[in-house]
Amino acid sequence: MPLFGRLLYCTKCGHFLSAHGSTKPKKTKYACQSSGEEQRACGTRLWEHYLLPVVFRKLSEELRGFSPRFDGTERLASLDARAEKCDRDIVVLKGRLAMPDMPIEKVRRRIAEVRELKRTTLQERAVVDMERAQLDEVRGILAEFELFFAKLDRHSQLEVMRRFIRRIDVGVTDIVIH
Numbered sequence: 001m002p003l004f005g006r007l008l009y010c011t012k013c014g015h016f017l018s019a020h021g022s023t024k025p026k027k028t029k030y031a032c033q034s035s036g037e038e039q040r041a042c043g044t045r046l047w048e049h050y051l052l053p054v055v056f057r058k059l060s061e062e063l064r065g066f067s068p069r070f071d072g073t074e075r076l077a078s079l080d081a082r083a084e085k086c087d088r089d090i091v092v093l094k095g096r097l098a099m100p101d102m103p104i105e106k107v108r109r110r111i112a113e114v115r116e117l118k119r120t121t122l123q124e125r126a127v128v129d130m131e132r133a134q135l136d137e138v139r140g141i142l143a144e145f146e147l148f149f150a151k152l153d154r155h156s157q158l159e160v161m162r163r164f165i166r167r168i169d170v171g172v173t174d175i176v177i178h
C-alpha cells in the first residue's frame with residue numbers, strides 16, 4: 001500500500017496522483033495522469049522518499065505545538081511537605097513516649113495514625129510521579145516522531161498519515177500539506 005495514496009493532489013489539473021510502486025523500498029513514485037493514460041500525463045510527479053522528509057518536518061512542527069506540560073509540580077511539593085511533617089511528628093510523638101503527661105496507648109495510636117498518613121501520602125505521590133513519567137514519554141515520542149514512525153508497521157504508518165494529513169497539494173514548484 002502506498003503511503004500517500006489518495007492524499008496527493010495535483011494543483012495544475014485537479015486530479016489525485018496515483019502511485020507507481022516497485023518492490024524495492026523507497027522507490028514509490030506518484031504521478032498525475034489527468035486522463036488516466038500514461039501518454040496524457042500532465043507531468044507532475046513525485047518520489048515518496050523526497051516527500052517523506054517534508055512531511056516529517058511539517059508534522060514535527062505541528063506536534064511540538066501540543067506537547068503536553070506537567071502541571072503536578074505544586075502537588076508534588078505539597079505531598080513532600082506533608083510526608084516530611086509526618087516524619088517530624090513521629091519524632092515528637094516518640095519523645096512523648098518517655099514522658100508521663102500522656103497515656104502511652106494514646107501516643108502509640110497517634111504514631112500509627114501518622115504512619116498511615118505518611119503511607120497514603122507516598123502512594124499519592126507515586127501516582128503523580130507516574131503521570132509525569134508518562135508525559136515525559138509522550139514528549140519523547142513527539143520529539144522523535146520520525147524514529148517513532150519508522151518503527152511502526154505499514155498499517156499503522158498509513159493510519160498516522162490519514163489521521164494527520166487531509167491532503168497534500170503538489171504544485172509545479174511547491175508542496176502544501178493540509
Ligand SMILES: [Zn+2]
Binds near residue numbers: 032033034
Ligand atoms: Zn496534473
